[in-house]
Amino acid sequence: MCHLLQSVPLYGSSNLIPVNMKKLIVIVPMPGTFLLDIAGPVDVFTAVDGILNETGIAPGEGYEVILASPLTTKKIITKSQAEISCNVKVEDIDRPIDTLIIAGFPMKMLETSPRFINWLHDIYPTVRRIGSVCVGTYALAEAGILEGKEATTHWQYSQDFQNRYPGIKVDSNPFYTRDGNVYTSAGVSSGIDLSMAMVEEDYGRDVALKAARKLVLYLKRTGYQSQFSSLLQVHTLENSIAGKLHPWMIRHLQEDLHVEHLAEHCNMSLRNFNRVFLKETGMTPAKFVEKLRVEVARKYLEDSDLSMEQIAEKCGLGGLVSMRRTFMRHMMVSPSDYRRTFRTSLQAV
Incomplete structure (x- = not known):
C-alpha cells in the first residue's frame, strides 16, 4: 500500500x-x-x-x-x-x-x-x-x-x-x-x-x-463543454441505426440530412425509422443531426485554422448567424468565444 x-x-x-x-x-x-x-x-x-x-x-x-x-x-x-x-x-x-x-x-x-x-x-x-x-x-x-x-x-x-x-x-x-x-x-x-x-x-x-x-493545463474547458463527446457516445450504440449511420453522416454533413433522406438511406419507412431511432438514442433524428453538426464544428474550432464561414459550410450549419444560434443553443457560448477561450488555453502552456 x-x-x-x-x-x-x-x-x-x-x-x-x-x-x-x-x-x-x-x-x-x-x-x-x-x-x-x-x-x-x-x-x-x-x-x-x-x-x-x-x-x-x-x-x-x-x-x-x-x-x-x-x-x-x-x-x-x-x-x-x-x-x-x-x-x-x-x-x-x-x-x-x-x-x-x-x-x-x-x-x-x-x-x-x-x-x-x-x-x-x-x-x-x-x-x-x-x-x-x-x-x-x-x-x-x-x-x-x-x-x-x-x-x-x-x-x-x-x-x-x-x-x-x-x-x-x-x-x-x-x-x-x-x-x-x-x-x-x-x-x-x-x-x-x-x-x-x-x-x-x-x-x-x-x-x-x-x-x-x-x-501545464489548458485554461479552460468551459463548464458547459460536453464531458462526453457525442462522437464517442455513438460508437457505444454498436448495431443501432445511429451507429450504422454515423460514419455516413460525418462524410455528408454538408448535404441535406433531413429525416426523409436518412430513412431512405436505411431502407426504412419514415414512421418506423423515427420510432426506432428515438427508442435507440433517446432523441429525434433531427436533434441527433444537429448535435452532430455542432460536435464536428466544435472540433474544427479547437483544432483547425478554418474560418467561421468555412466551418459553417463544412458542418452544414448554414450561414454565420445560423451557426451562432445553433452553437449557442447547445454550448451556451458563441463559436468565436469558444475558439478564443480554447486558443488562449493553448497559448498558456
Whole structure:
C-alpha cells in the first residue's frame, strides 16, 4: 500500500503567513475515491498560493489548503489503495471555511454516514462556497444542499442521480456547473477545471493563466463543454441505426440530412425509422443531426485554422448567424468565444 502522508501544510502550522488573510480551502477526500479527485484541486490551489506569494500580486492573501477526514480516523484509503493522512477530522475544524470541496462519495455511505451528512448540512450556511468532484454530488444531495438547484455528476451516474433526487436539475453534459454558491463537477479531471474556475473568480484570469502554465493545463474547458463527446457516445450504440449511420453522416454533413433522406438511406419507412431511432438514442433524428453538426464544428474550432464561414459550410450549419444560434443553443457560448477561450488555453502552456 502506498502512503501519502502530510500531503499539504499541517493544519494550523506556524509557517503559514498570515493564515487569517488566506482563504481556507477544505477538501474532504472520501474513502475509495480516485486520487486525482483529491490531488487535482489540492495542487491547483496550492500552486496559486505559491504564485501569489512569489509575485506579490495579492500580498498576504492566497489559499491555505487542508484535507479533512469525514471518518473517525484521519487515514483515508483511495481507490488505488494509496493512503492519505488528513490534517484534521471535519468536526475538529475550528476556523471559518471559505471553500469546501467534497471529493467523491462511496455509495455504501449513503446509508451509513449520517454523522458526516449532518455535519455537511450544518456547515453549509457558514461557508462562502461549496463544491463537489465526481460523485461527491451525492453527499451534497443527501445533505439537502442541491434541492431545486442545477448540478452535474459523472455521466455514468447521472440517471441514477436523477432518479434518486428528482428535485435536482441534473445536466450530465457539463464539466462543471455553478448555481449560486454551489458548484458541482463531473468525473475526476473535471475537479481541476472546477478549481481553476474558482481561482479565476477569486484572483482573475491572469493569475489563473499563470497557474495553468505552472501546472501545464489548458485554461479552460468551459463548464458547459460536453464531458462526453457525442462522437464517442455513438460508437457505444454498436448495431443501432445511429451507429450504422454515423460514419455516413460525418462524410455528408454538408448535404441535406433531413429525416426523409436518412430513412431512405436505411431502407426504412419514415414512421418506423423515427420510432426506432428515438427508442435507440433517446432523441429525434433531427436533434441527433444537429448535435452532430455542432460536435464536428466544435472540433474544427479547437483544432483547425478554418474560418467561421468555412466551418459553417463544412458542418452544414448554414450561414454565420445560423451557426451562432445553433452553437449557442447547445454550448451556451458563441463559436468565436469558444475558439478564443480554447486558443488562449493553448497559448498558456
